[in-house]
Amino acid sequence: METVKMRERRQLTLPAGVVEQVQIKTNDALQVSVVNGVIQLTPLHTVASKKISLRPFLGIAKGVYQTEKLPISKYVEDLRNEWE
Numbered sequence: 001m002e003t004v005k006m007r008e009r010r011q012l013t014l015p016a017g018v019v020e021q022v023q024i025k026t027n028d029a030l031q032v033s034v035v036n037g038v039i040q041l042t043p044l045h046t047v048a049s050k051k052i053s054l055r056p057f058l059g060i061a062k063g064v065y066q067t068e069k070l071p072i073s074k075y076v077e078d079l080r081n082e083w084e
Contacts, residue, residue, distance in 0.1 A: 014041075 002015040014024075022043050024030070029044040 002018060004012050004015065006012060023045075024043045031042040031044055033040045033042070
């Protein structure tokens with residue numbers, strides 16, 4: 001068990017071993033709660049904080065909406081004519 005001290009402005013520095021063990025980084029959010037008089041810090045790992053590559057999805061809908069190359073105005077006009 002590690003010990004930390006409260007500094008000015010109620011700041012704590014988490015030990016490096018603890019930070020590495022729970023895999024938190026600068027600007028990660030932590031939930032703070034008190035359970036039976038014990039302070040608990042829980043990392044809030046969110047999908048938003050992880051970088052997700054969209055590269056595998058490039059071109060996935062190629063040819064789905066339009067197979068031949070028409071000017072956009074002609075394509076929209078044809079769609080409107082289908083509504084009638």
